[in-house]
Amino acid sequence: MKLMIVDDHQVVRQGIANLLRNLLPAVAITELDAGLDAIARYGSVQPDVLLLDMGLPDVSGLEVARRIRQRWRGAAILFFTMHDELPMVRQALEVGGMGFVSKNCAPEELAEAVRWVAAGKPYIEHPIATRLALNQERPVDHRLRDMTQREMEVLLMFARGDAVSRIAERLCISNKTVSNHLALLKSKLQVESSIELVHLAVDAGLLRLGQEARAGRA
Template identity: 80%
Template sequence: MKLMIVDDHQVVRQGIANLLRSMIPGIEVTEAENGQQAVTQYGPCRPDVLLLDMGLPDISGLEVGRRVRQRWQGAAILFFTMHDELPLVRQALDVGSMGFVSKSCAPEELAEAVKRVASGQPYIEHAIATRLAMNSERPVDYRLKDMTQREMEVLLMYARGDNVSGIAEQLCISSKTVSNHLALLKSKLQVGSSVELIHLAVDAGLVRYGQRGAGQRS
């Protein structure tokens, strides 16, 4: 089995690699430290599973998943992230991923998820699957339900600290389109300012203060 781990923290990548090598005999692991690198390396590597973090330093895991699935429709993507808000889980599944597990899951569950996805079976962490089935969401989640994938992408990047021109460049869209997305987001999410928009993203667990200077513009 070939696995590609996409995470911006080297110690996390190496820790996961060592863990899975001890639990899955014969597994071959490659690593990528950001989204662009993952998309570039995916073709030559063609891993059986793409283990993908959500909060990457350039484009988010959602955009990586979208780009990989557009070019390689059979790509088996398993999100492995600290974010477990249900709207974000649904967005991950909507881009075509086959699984979703949080970084708080047990090592055995991560290994099981990797093996299941590699064999073509979907896998969602038990606790998250239960919340999805029961539609049990945190109080702030209701405002995120109707966001499109692109709106979620823009919100994640903006709240993380990217400015309008930077978001436009990374998503290959115009700055005007990004500004329009942000204006619509404020209306849809019922907030009156950019600061409130960032606070909502933080409160929902989509980003956290200190993550690449969340909310800081350059």
């Protein structure tokens, strides 16, 4: 089995790789720390499973999945991330993810998820799958429920500190379109300022504290 791991935290990425080498002895692993690198190298590596973080320093995991699935319709993408809010899970599945597990899952469940996705079968971490089945939202989720994939990507990048021009460049859209998305987000999410958008992203678990500064230096 060939596995590509995309996570910008070196310690986390290497720890996952070592863990899966022990649990999946026949696995060959490619490690990458950025989304654009994953897109550029996917065709040459042709992994059986792409293990993809959501929050990357260049483009979001959602955008990586969308672009890869546009070019390689059969790509088997397993999201592995700190984000377990149901709107994010739904967005991940809508862009073509075959699986979703959080970084709080047991090592054995991660290995099982990789096996399932490699076999072409969907896999969602059990507690998340239960919440999806019961449609259980956390209190802040109701404001995120109707967001589109593009709006979620713009929110994540903006909350990390990316300028409008940088977001536009990464998503291949115009500055005006990004500004329109941000204005619509403020209305849809019932906030009045840019800082409130950032606070909402943190409160919803879409952004870890300190991630803005790290992304700004990337």
